[in-house]
Amino acid sequence: MNTMEKLHNLNISEEDTYRICRNGTETIDHLFFACPYSRKVMVIVGDWLGLLLPYQDLMEWRLRITGSKMKQGIINATINACLYHIWNQRNRSRIELSLLRPNLLALQIIEEMRRRVSAGLTAPVKNMDRSFIQSITGGEGG
Template identity: 45%
Template sequence: MLFSHPSDEKKSLGLKNDLLWNKAAVGKLVWWIHAKPDHLWVKWINHIYLKGKTWQNYSPPNDSSWYWRKICQVKFLLADAYNHDEWVDQKGREYTIKKGYEFLRTKGDKIEWMNLVWTNWSIPKHSMLSWFYHHNSLNTKEKLHKLGISENDTCIICENGTENNEHLFFQCEYSTAMLDIISSWVRVHLPSRDLLTWRLNMQGSSLQQDVINAIINATMYHVWRQRNLSKFELKLLTRKAVARDIVEEIKSRMRGMKLTKAGDGDRRWLELLTDRK
């Protein structure tokens, strides 16, 4: 299959556009015709289709096969990326599907918080909850009350404030106490106010930043889970018990990660974090 049906790119979800990726993959065939005259398939293309014509200015006849017309369509899409048969983003003539995809896709404004959510160190369900939070898609009581579904908008956990995103995760006494416990474990102060700004300006190596972001995502996930337990099962675990679960989850995640590119400083930091209770 040369082309697939396009899929809508979810804003900041980290998914590739499958249609453009497919076109970029077809671009590999376009580049082969440019750069690999001794390739058997390219020889066959030259004998059957090109017949001595230059590839750069070639247009397929109307009665040519469907797959050949699609290859030629991609050639025209990528035409501006070639300069005298050389791929413009490369020092040499080498074409890669990734580079082709980057050339074809429309580059919108960068979502500043995307890298805080989608890190290799975050457990996927934690990242997904964080993604919903940043899109204001969680059904908090404030939102349900405005829709007429909830009788009030009071925080279920502390019963002291409006249950919206900011209150539930960063102002509720339950969540702030849990952040304090997690802060003492990681030995980094995680401020409950302006946490997004703090995360965007966080100091330390990229690995340390990813781990701390994974910890924050895990904390948000468990706060939301406890909120739902309070609402639907009328029970709430202690902050220490939930914090302990968060620490064990992150430790388990760290033990399963490959550290082939980690420096000695990062390795020592992770070892200390894993041993610390």
């Protein structure tokens, strides 16, 4: 039994149908990977990172990450940001009965990550990372 089913069975969650898309049981896999809303967010953000998405699960995302430690760190942080923001939208849809459109949420995630990456560039970027950093920040890349 997954976490969402447990919440439903304990009457913490009043329904087990996923509220965002109303198209499936609210499970972790559905929330982050099968839901059309989440898939659209992931595809837009993945395109920004230069990844071919969507993958079917988080492990597949993480296993496909290649490149330097810097690039892997940025992609992992971006995946975590996607999961965090999708979870927040899930909660917002339940509490406030409102939801950002997936393309707007993806743009918010991209802007947040651009700021985080730019702020984290305190040393010159290695040549192998320069084009990746330039592509995601729109800047010089150190």
